[in-house]
Amino acid sequence: MSKITFFIKKVPLMGWVSVIVFSSVLLLLFLGSFTQSAQAKAPSICAVSQFSVSQQDSVSNPYQSERALNPMTLLIFTFLITVFLGVELLTKVPSQLHTPLMSGSNAISGITVVGACLAAGQGRESLLLVLIGVIAMICAMINVAGGYLVTDRMLRMFKGKERK
Amino acid sequence: MNENIKILTEIAYMISAATFIFGLKMMSKPTTAIKGNIISACGMALAIGVTLLNPIVKTYEWIIIGGLIGTIAGSIAALKVPMTSMPGFVAFFNGTGGLASMLVGWSDFHVNYTRSGYGGYNLENIVLILATYLAMLIGGVTFSGSMIAYAKLEEKMTGKPILFKGQQVVNAIVLGLGILIGIIFFANPNGSIVYPAIILLMILANILGILVTIPIGGADMPVVICLLNSYSGMAACASGFVLNNTVLIVAGALVGASGIILTAIMCKAMNRSLANVLFSGFGSAEGKISTSAHGEVRALTPEDAYYVLEAARSVVFVPGYGMAVAQAQHVVKELADILEKNGADVKFAIHPVAGRMPGHMNVLLAEANVPYDKLLEMDDVNPIIDTVDVCIVVGANDVVNPAAREDPNSSIYGMPIINVDYAKTCLVLKRSLASGFSGVDNPLFFKENTRMIFGDAKQTLTGIINQFKDAME
Structure with a gap:
């Protein structure tokens, strides 16, 4: 038990380790699945619209296809870099601004509104999908609108000098 | 999908990601934080805007309905919520x-x-x-x-x-x-x-x-x-x-x-x-060794407190969750102003876990118009605490409990605290002698230089303020 608590004590460190392990497992899986056909790629809501360019290109140019980066590895890479950037950036926030930081980051996490738009805007073919989309839309917009407004309201209270 | 829209979308997403990063960077200073928040909000608006151009989005009515409900609910809540x-x-x-x-x-x-x-x-x-x-x-x-x-x-x-x-x-x-x-x-x-x-x-x-x-x-x-x-x-x-x-x-x-x-x-x-x-499940575990502190409690009335504070040259307030519960931040600020007029140097010492969320006390004091350069962090105040004439503990308990420093048997032993007991005099505003959330008795209440003022923090402070006002007239 003490060993477990010891591990969890090192949250930030363990965070990095798990991120690295996670991504390297994915990489291994990727390498292992080279032999499998990549034809049966399931189109996700958005996958159709993005990052399908490189695959089309790879067909036309065999030399390019050898060098082409898998878009997914790029996304994982983006994720890794952002986590490190986030930690660097946010350790600099002074403790007096921690509450606005939390409400502000709440607003940013409302970025799922992008996904909610895509879900809610797919038309009326499926009532369930519309329902899910609308609820997701409501929740995400509560986050976005409420988060930014309350952060602004709070930050305007912070005064450097005595108000006269 | 139209190539142009695709590229536009990608670029717009890149820009909004950059605004989020930049906005958070600007959060590191109170002077730039407001602008940072607005920049980040603009990035969000951009991201939502280009998403609506995505050809997957075929109908807008549900997006508009959901978006409007969410925006209105979120905005009302954000503008109405008390700090x-x-x-x-x-x-x-x-x-x-x-x-x-x-x-x-x-x-x-x-x-x-x-x-x-x-x-x-x-x-x-x-x-x-x-x-x-x-x-x-x-x-x-x-x-x-x-x-x-x-x-x-x-x-x-x-x-x-x-x-x-x-x-x-x-x-x-x-x-x-x-x-x-x-x-x-x-x-x-x-x-x-x-x-x-x-x-x-x-x-x-x-x-x-x-x-x-x-x-x-x-x-x-x-x-x-x-x-x-x-x-x-x-x-x-x-x-x-x-x-x-x-x-x-x-x-x-x-x-x-x-x-x-x-x-x-x-x-x-x-x-x-x-x-x-x-x-x-801290504080509820059975069989935990909890030390009980005993001794003589020296209680003061607000009138007595007035004399202590009237003579004080330096005063440090230590707020805790009790201040939030009693909504006492405005009277705290009022008393701080009076003490400053009286020639005392007034500061506020804030423990990182005071309150119910990080930075909770800072926001409450900011709401009461306390300038942020008067707020000290725990590590800044502890080295100078023995030069302070009076420490006023407003609704804080565990974060000023000397047992964390002195008593190895205590369940909060080792927790960094604000050493208010090192100040020359320590006034503790509290409803009763009850232990704090951790369930640990607070030996601070029995220290020689501690004076307890029992009652609602807001009323007690108002009482002291009235004493000052009477004396001025």
């Missing part, structure tokens, strides 16, 4: 963020499962399946966990830890079932039992969120809110991998990182590990 209820408010917002991510994961699963089916195991599909699973799991845990935290903070349910026999076993079973569903989903994403299993997964995730939050009590809330904040970011990040969407991944990872940092800061300020906070 004292900020922790509950933030907890609630974490929850809605988690729910949105869970639903985005579900909708994508629904489309994939019912229309085209999942493809073979290449990297895209492995990540897609894993991310869909995680978005629903983390999103569900965040939603229900945050709602419980919200209920506890707003006192809609008991703030005390709720523990029952075999709690850990139940948690383990629920988590195990969740993992099992993950394996089923991964093994055959198009199998006929997958849809009901995914529905069950979302239910289990919500149950798990409730189970892990109910054993956590009041003063541990700062840690839990930070952790849930981090989860809401991670859920957004997972849904970003589901949608192959860069801006979601960047924004989610930033929020996740911010939550983790705050969690680590809070844990450090309590000298406890995250595991201890999450699993122990």
Whole structure:
């Protein structure tokens, strides 16, 4: 038990380790699945619209296809870099601004509104999908609108000098 | 898809990701933070705007209906919420963020499962399946966990830890079932039992969120809110991998990182590990050695306190959750002004875990117009505390408990505290001698240089202010 608590004590460190392990497992899986056909790629809501360019290109140019980066590895890479950037950036926030930081980051996490738009805007073919989309839309917009407004309201209270 | 729109979308997402990063960078100073927040909001508007151009979006009515309801509800809540209820408010917002991510994961699963089916195991599909699973799991845990935290903070349910026999076993079973569903989903994403299993997964995730939050009590809330904040970011990040969407991944990872940092800061300020906070049900565990402090209590009336304060040249206020409960921040500020007029040097010392969320006290004092250069952090105030004439403890208890320093048997031993007992005189404003959240008696109350003023903090302070006003006339 003490060993477990010891591990969890090192949250930030363990965070990095798990991120690295996670991504390297994915990489291994990727390498292992080279032999499998990549034809049966399931189109996700958005996958159709993005990052399908490189695959089309790879067909036309065999030399390019050898060098082409898998878009997914790029996304994982983006994720890794952002986590490190986030930690660097946010350790600099002074403790007096921690509450606005939390409400502000709440607003940013409302970025799922992008996904909610895509879900809610797919038309009326499926009532369930519309329902899910609308609820997701409501929740995400509560986050976005409420988060930014309350952060602004709070930050305007912070005064450097005595108000006269 | 029109190539131009695609490139436009990508560039717009890049810009909005950059505004989020820049906005958070500007958060590091109070002077630039307002602008940073606005810049970040502009980036959000841009991201939403270009998403509406996506050809997948065929109808706008549902987006508009949902968006309007959410915007209006969020705006009203944001403008109405009192600063004292900020922790509950933030907890609630974490929850809605988690729910949105869970639903985005579900909708994508629904489309994939019912229309085209999942493809073979290449990297895209492995990540897609894993991310869909995680978005629903983390999103569900965040939603229900945050709602419980919200209920506890707003006192809609008991703030005390709720523990029952075999709690850990139940948690383990629920988590195990969740993992099992993950394996089923991964093994055959198009199998006929997958849809009901995914529905069950979302239910289990919500149950798990409730189970892990109910054993956590009041003063541990700062840690839990930070952790849930981090989860809401991670859920957004997972849904970003589901949608192959860069801006979601960047924004989610930033929020996740911010939550983790705050969690680590809070844990450090309590000298406890995250595991201890999450699993122990602090303060309710039976058989804990709690030291009892005895001695003579020296009580003062507000009139006596006036004479002490009238002579003081330097005064430090140490606010705690009690100040928020009594809504005493404005009278604290009023008294601080009077003391300054009287020639005293007035500062405020803030412990990192004072209140129910990180920075809680700072916001309350900012609301009362206390300039932030008068607010000192624990590490800045401790070296100079023995030069202070009077320390006024307003509704703080565990964060000023000398047992953390002196008594190795105490359950809070080792926690960094503000050493108010080193000040020449220490006035403690408190309702009674009751122990704080940790259940540990506070030897501070019996120290020679401590004077207790019993009663509601707001009334006591008003009493002292009236004494000053009388004396001036």
